[in-house]
Amino acid sequence: MKPIWIVDDDQSIRFVLEKALQRESLPTRSFTHPREVLDALADATDEGPQVLVSDIRMPGGSGLDLLDKVKQQMPGLPVIIMTAFSDLDSAVSAFQGGAFEYLPKPFDLPKAVELIRRAVEESQREEVEEERLSAVPEMLGQAPAMQDVFRAIGRLSQSNVTVLITGESGSGKELVARALHKHSPRAKGPFVAINTAAIPKDLLESELFGHERGAFTGAQTMRRGRFEQAEGGTLFLDEIGDMPFDLQTRLLRVLSDGHFYRVGGHSAVKAHVRVIAATHQNLEQRVKEGAFREDLFHRLNVIRLRLPALRERREDVPLLTRFFLQQSAKQLGVEPKRISDAALKVMCAFDFPGNVRQLENICHWLTVMAPAQSIEVKDLPPELLGASGPDASVVASAQAGPDMPVPAATEAPSPPLSVAQPVVAPVQGAAPGWEQGLRAEALALLSEGRPDVWDLLTRRFETSLIQTALACTRGRRIEAAQKLGIGRNTITRKIQELNLE
Structure with a gap:
């Protein structure tokens, strides 16, 4: 293991920690000055530290300046900032600079x-994780189902087959389509x-097949459709189960003989395109209901x-969580x-109805909203901790830690309810239980x-709404x-x- 580097001009601090x-x-x-640390990092023969522990105020140098320079060279290095000046500005500056933790002096040595x-x-x-992610393909997955x-x-890498x-929505169907294209003979x-x-x-037909000038009101020039734009490559038709029935007939003709007509056109256009389609719906059921052509389904x-x-x-x-946090x-x-192991345990227990897209959005939310560099269970968004998320015992065990007993979920007493307390129907799409939490808090x-x-x-309600909406819209x-x-x-x-500026 690489050594822990200690930077402090106080010899007694260095000695005690060593x-x-x-x-x-x-x-x-040990080092007595930030300049010595930077010189050591510049030495090509030096393997660098496992962890850097630095004082914040030293003669001729600042621990925060050192933090900034070290992070430029070694972004993943955990840096612990020590200071005898336990003020808020120092703590905020340390965390903004990417410090792992902030340690005020005098500190308890075992801690x-x-x-x-x-x-x-x-x-x-x-x-x-860096070793794994450095060789990451366009898709991530170690589970047996993803390996399949x-x-x-x-197997399909040398094929042009449809x-x-x-x-389900958000599971990454477009990523699979892009991977199929990238590894196919049409990759260029x-x-x-x-x-x-x-x-x-009304617009989909023109989007797919293009239109001739004057084909309809507003068609002032000829326009190439997606089939022509994808010439020699791949056309990905997402949510194909929602395609209007009359357009399904036109698509079937293209797949059958490789020709199509622009809207308002009279000359057949040859399509040299590989088609990949995707849907979250059960197409067999859509066929039985008469909403999807059976012959197109088989094509x-x-x-x-x-x-x-x-x-x-x-x-x-x-x-995936670590990858999205980095992204x-x-x-x-x-x-x-x-992200801590306890927080990951809670995330792994969640069902993610929105799948990978929902996980990506949560990671972006955490990047914006989590108060510290290390994400703990308490920092997770409400939907992961609510009744619709992981089992209450999973959250409790993650929060309790290895040395604390975990109470049974049934032992938690319900808050007393007023006789006049109204029954509020849950908002459609919201995590159930939030109204009960609001009533208990009130x-x-x-x-x-x-x-x-x-x-x-x-004030708290409006703050939470606005912060969540801003995180959602970046x-x-x-x-x-x-x-x-x-x-x-x-x-x-x-x-x-x-005061949300």
Whole structure:
């Protein structure tokens, strides 16, 4: 194992930490000045530290400046900042710079050693993950069900056969389509995707097949459709089960003889395109209901690939979570956050009805909303901790830790309910149980005799709504206002009133 580097101008601090870590069989190396650390990092023969523990204020150098420079060279290195000046500004600056933890002096030595040991474990885990992610393909998955998908992609790598991809929404059907294209003889051609459910029926025909000038009002020029745009490559038809019935007939003709006509056109156009279709619906059932052509179904269903739901491949959740946290950090230009084993345990127990897309959105939310660099159970979004998420015993055991007894779920007393308490129907799509939590919180505050219960809970409610909407839209206020159903002036005013700038 690489040594723990200790940077402090105080010899007594260095000595105490060195001896304590040596008793734990952890190698150390000490420095008195940040310049010495940077020189050591510049030395090509030096393997670098496992963890860096640095004072924040030293003659001729700052621990925060050192943190910034070290993170540029070794982004994944856990850095613990020590300081005798236990002020909020130092703590905030340390975390903004990507510090693993903030350790105020004087510190309890056993706790300091335990913190360093946690940082070591995190560093070793990150090294393993970096090795995995450095060779990551366009898709991630170690579960047997995903390995079957990868093998199928490999078998189809030299084929131009039509493929039908099935799976729940958010399970990654377009990623599979892109992988099939990338590893096919048409890889040098274009990959064109169209969601047939997202385009109005009146426009879909023109989108697919193009139109001639004057074909309809507003058609001032000839326009090539997606089939022509994908010439020599792959056309991905997402949500094919929602395609209008009359357009299914035109698509069947293209798949049968390889020709089509632009809207308003009289000359046949040859299509040299491989078609990959995808749907979350049961097409056999759609055929029985008369909503999907049986002959088109058989044309598309030459090779079928079923993508498993995320709840069927829970062992992939940790790998995907770390990957998405890194991706979100890159997009936002911040330091990637780490996630504790306890928080991962809760995430692995969640069913993820939105599958991989939902997990990706949660990771982006955590990158924005989690207060510290290390994500704990309490930092997870409400849907993962609510009644619709993992079993209560899973959350309790994750929060309790290895040395604390976990109470049975039935032992938790229900909050007393007022006789006059109304029964509120849960909002469609919301995690059940949040109204009960609100009632319990209100009851507790009212019992204390607080005179500002309305203002307090309303402020917290509005803050949570706006922060969640901004996380969902990646900080775009107008889009967040639209999703919340309020005006842009309203959201701007609320952000100012709630100090959310």
